[in-house]
Amino acid sequence: AQKITQTQPGMFVQEKEAVTLDCTYDTSDPSYGLFWYKQPSSGEMIFLIYQGSYDQQNATEGRYSLNFQKARKSANLVISASQLGDSAMYFCAMRRMIYNQGGKLIFGQGTELSVKP
Amino acid sequence: GAVVSQHPSWVICKSGTSVKIECRSLDFQATTMFWYRQFPKQSLMLMATSNEGSKATYEQGVEKDKFLINHASLTLSTLTVTSAHPEDSSFYICSATQGVTPYEQYFGPGTRLTVT
Numbered sequence: 001a002q003k004i005t006q007t008q009p010g011m012f013v014q015e016k017e018a019v020t021l022d023c024t025y026d027t028s029d030p031s032y033g034l035f036w037y038k039q040p041s042s043g044e045m046i047f048l049i050y051q052g053s054y055d056q057q058n059a060t061e062g063r064y065s066l067n068f069q070k071a072r073k074s075a076n077l078v079i080s081a082s083q084l085g086d087s088a089m090y091f092c093a094m095r096r097m098i099y100n101q102g103g104k105l106i107f108g109q110g111t112e113l114s115v116k117p
Numbered sequence: 118g119a120v121v122s123q124h125p126s127w128v129i130c131k132s133g134t135s136v137k138i139e140c141r142s143l144d145f146q147a148t149t150m151f152w153y154r155q156f157p158k159q160s161l162m163l164m165a166t167s168n169e170g171s172k173a174t175y176e177q178g179v180e181k182d183k184f185l186i187n188h189a190s191l192t193l194s195t196l197t198v199t200s201a202h203p204e205d206s207s208f209y210i211c212s213a214t215q216g217v218t219p220y221e222q223y224f225g226p227g228t229r230l231t232v233t
Binding site for chain 2: 033035042043044045047050052091095103104105106107108109110112
């Protein structure tokens with residue numbers, strides 16, 4: 001069975017500083033994908049970044065980077081130069097890959113990030 | 118980019134009535150659609166997976182007869198909450214994939230259901 005764990009219910013960060021949101025996972029599948037989503041108060045799910053289990057390098061997308069440590073089964077999200085608009089819920093998610101296509105997404109509990117001015 | 122819409126964006130209904138929520142992929146054909154449920158300050162819980170033309174696969178603990186899912190075409194899936202009760206009040210989100218890339222999962226904006 002797959003499981004995603006986010007142990008930080010809430011985080012605070014000062015504007016312009018970097019912040020790391022933790023995510024650990026458990027799976028017996030050799031091929032899987034890891035995702036981070038942002039959910040502002042409006043409720044929409046915004047895709048941030050993706051890491052495949054066989055990707056050699058850590059994924060980066062603008063101010064977002066994913067610190068992928070496969071042996072430790074962790075996929076932490078790093079947000080650099082935090083902005084007030086980064087205040088939101090952040091979800092880590094995982095899916096099994098079958099023939100290079102994705103199945104259902106399983107989500108972690110989420111971390112509520114608050115950026116202070 | 119790929120866009121998924123949901124209708125309505127919010128709905129209020131009386132206890133005992135049924136309500137239908139539509140999920141549409143606007144500019145792509147969705148081979149698979151997913152329905153999630155989210156309570157305030159909680160995570161998204163997968164309710165069911167639906168493939169066009171076949172019966173939905175429900176997650177353990179989800180009542181099939183209460184949450185009817187129909188995926189009649191490659192661009193439309195519907196979720197019907199039958200005989201709704203106040204405990205069914207929640208945020209319902211659909212997502213869709215077209216099975217092209219490993220990382221795609223396009224989410225709709227969600228539907229907020231309130232049962233009075």
